[in-house]
């Protein structure tokens with residue numbers, strides 16, 4: 001085969017590519033979409049696979065002849081030969097691909113086209129070399145779906161079009177989430193559950209029903225009922241066997257008390273898969289098989305009517321279709337000849353109906369933790385009013401629930417909360433005035449339109465992590481997705497828009513990440529987004545590159561989410577070290593805020609000593625809590641400078657906001673200093689840009705909170721390099737996987753109260769997190785370094801920063817609490833005593849439903865295949881953790 005073959009895009013690219021290519025052309029010519037045989041369609045530049053094509057090397061004797069000139073010559077030669085120049089082959093200078101022109105071609109014509117082309121190319125003086133390209137037989141997994149609206153889902157399309165094709169229809173590369181390559185590698189969100197917290201999900205529509213999580217509540221059911229169910233699902237030969245017989249075959253003895261289903265399934269999987277009898281499965285495939293079972297069956301709830309069914313209710317405004325539309329973006333079923341395809345179409349979808357009626361703090365709190373061992377990702381396309389004058393966010397319980405979710409949800413890896421940045425753009429609203437967007441526990445997602453620009457409705461802020469696609473103004477396309485079929489709905493819409501449409505796409509991409517690496521923590525997910533989002537040109541964006549090399553813009557966060565990059569990074573991601581934080585004292589200032597051009601500047605120095613206790617070296621989120629009295633809140637502008645000089649506009653002036661009460665302990669946050677050194681001077685600069693002067697504002701007090709980890713700048717650069725090396729996709733196959741510890745079995749609670757049991761759970765979760773963080777760090781650094789990382793806990797009890805009284809009372813800053821020391825959580829002093837071992841901590845409380853786990857198995861709740869493989873390492877570290 002000729003050398004140029006590898007680079008011929010038409011021939012070697014995945015089939016998804018011609019499909020998308022076709023979509024582009026369809027858009028151009030306003031063709032009515034039809035579905036099958038997409039690839040057979042041709043446009044002027046599209047070559048039908050099966051049509052003829054030649055690789056041609058043109059003479060470029062003059063050496064530095066310009067590319068443009070060569071291109072023109074190629075066009076001319078192609079025309080002479082009766083072919084069309086499809087552009088340069090990859091990066092090979094002087095090499096072009098000529099294809100048979102479009103149009104129906106008979107077999108007879110093919111022969112004459114070939115003869116003519118061969119004759120011309122062979123005789124042409126400018127042609128140094130030519131070779132007809134023959135199609136390779138592909139056995140690659142492909143994704144071309146028969147869903148009628150799939151071709152209109154422009155946001156899913158592939159990056160990597162041959163540039164010449166993009167020029168032809170005025171489109172630039174990179175205006176999509178690049179997901180098809182991920183699907184081709186069989187990554188579709190399998191085993192991951194996404195819950196849409198909204199106005200309901202119509203789970204009976206065709207594109208949702210098969211992926212909807214439904215079934216009986218697992219925890220209430222006795223083991224004797226569950227076991228046959230799981231056993232027969234996994235091993236058909238065991239169907240109908242007596243529960244106790246299965247149990248004894250698996251080596252457990254009999255069951256009397258009910259145990260959590262997922263734990264039982266996990267146990268069953270581990271033991272059963274290693275059993276010599278019956279169907280032989282590797283542990284990995286067993287785990288994969290079990291994962292959906294473990295997390296099934298029910299993730300949904302209706303908090304508006306207080307029942308388990310989140311079915312939306314028809315309303316006067318025909319408006320309760322929102323949740324269903326979001327659900328479709330995530331998990332619409334592919335290839336069912338109906339409507340569209342979800343980003344993570346292999347994932348499972350659940351719904352929590354909470355927005356159709358009065359919403360209270362406690363309802364919000366319940367929603368955020370609902371079925372949090374089943375639901376992995378919470379997609380929340382809502383927030384406080386986007387009217388340009390509201391300053392609001394989660395209240396006491398909502399905040400506590402978010403925090404509880406990241407600590408105890410997803411078996412201790414942390415629930416992923418995705419929130420939309422907000423739709424108040426035309427009111428000058430800013431998501432730093434939205435407490436959900438500001439929260440460190442959420443992934444804040446903004447929107448860009450199909451041209452990559454910030455739409456009129458989108459809000460910007462310093463805490464925005466990334467953006468993805470949605471609709472724009474009238475001339476631009478919106479998102480095609482599932483719709484309800486109640487009232488005027490048809491089950492499918494082309495008109496979903498707003499940042500509401502962006503957040504679910506992000507949730508879907510995160511589901512893809514969790515499939516390839518189920519043990520990513522909530523912070524890992526944020527890190528991966530920061531590391532992989534791509535900056536792109538937009539005149540409105542104020543890109544600034546920080547000291548760690550990450551570029552951020554208030555409009556676009558760290559850039560565009562790219563499913564390919566996210567999933568490849570997730571695949572090789574080892575967990576970031578535990579969350580370290582630093583809280584400054586409350587800094588009482590009582591200083592007047594003079595009118596612009598004057599400004600008020602206050603600073604706070606964070607020294608090496610301050611950070612030594614927590615081990616905080618590099619930053620993640622930086623938060624500032626301020627109390628300001630001001631007669632017109634919207635006139636204030638607040639900027640925060642990190643030690644590097646990186647500036648964040650945390651408080652923007654808002655013309656509509658004439659609230660006279662100022663800010664009362666409002667927390668602004670920024671992600672713009674991500675990865676930078678934590679040590680140094682932080683400056684808060686406040687200006688009053690108002691002009692009508694009754695009285696001046698006063699900065700009463702402020703407080704700085706830094707979040708981050710013990711990663712050094714060098715660690716971060718190393719990680720950046722590692723991730724880039726993975727972007728070729730070389731690790732994205734089933735044969736490669738890093739060890740992933742299974743999670744903790746954490747019982748769910750009904751209603752939201754922080755009980756002593758919850759606190760105990762938190763202690764255990766914290767211990768667990770630290771435990772395997774250290775486990776990873778050991779794994780990573782053992783070869784390079786002399787495990788300095790565990791130092792904090794090695795020589796006696798852990799030293800952690802003391803919380804301020806305020807945070808202690810509010811229950812915030814829990815993550816900086818010595819979680820492995822239950823005494824402190826109860827308010828007692830930390831003593832210099834010998835640390836408890838993991839075994840002590842994993843008291844039977846955790847597994848209170850079943851006495852069989854610990855006693856019969858004498859293994860801890862962390863029992864899993866991986867531990868069996870490396871008992872020494874784990875045993876040895878236990879003492880150091882707590």
Ligand SMILES: *[C@@H]1O[C@H](CO)[C@@H](O)[C@H](O)[C@H]1NC(C)=O
Pocket residue numbers: 142143144145146335
């Ligand atoms: C979609 O369904 C068609 C049959 O309707 C089938 O030929 C095709 O392989 C399916 N595609 C995928 C990606 O499963």
Ligand SMILES: *[C@@H]1O[C@H](CO)[C@@H](O)[C@H](O)[C@H]1NC(C)=O
Pocket residue numbers: 158159160178180181182562564565
């Ligand atoms: C998009 O995905 C393809 C694989 O399908 C990959 O080769 C390409 O590099 C990706 N492009 C970007 C910009 O990430």
Ligand SMILES: *[C@@H]1O[C@H](CO)[C@@H](O)[C@H](O)[C@H]1NC(C)=O
Pocket residue numbers: 141186288
């Ligand atoms: C994708 O993965 C699933 C589950 O592991 C498996 O059943 C299926 O055969 C895989 N598909 C392909 C095309 O490899």
Ligand SMILES: *[C@@H]1O[C@H](CO)[C@@H](O)[C@H](O)[C@H]1NC(C)=O
Pocket residue numbers: 603604605681
């Ligand atoms: C902080 O450090 C800077 C220089 O390092 C110094 O000029 C300043 O006085 C310090 N401020 C406080 C409040 O300690």
Ligand SMILES: [Ca+2]
Pocket residue numbers: 147207332333334335336337338339340341
């Ligand atoms: Ca469909």
Ligand SMILES: [Ca+2]
Pocket residue numbers: 383384385386387421422423424429430431433434459
């Ligand atoms: Ca807002």
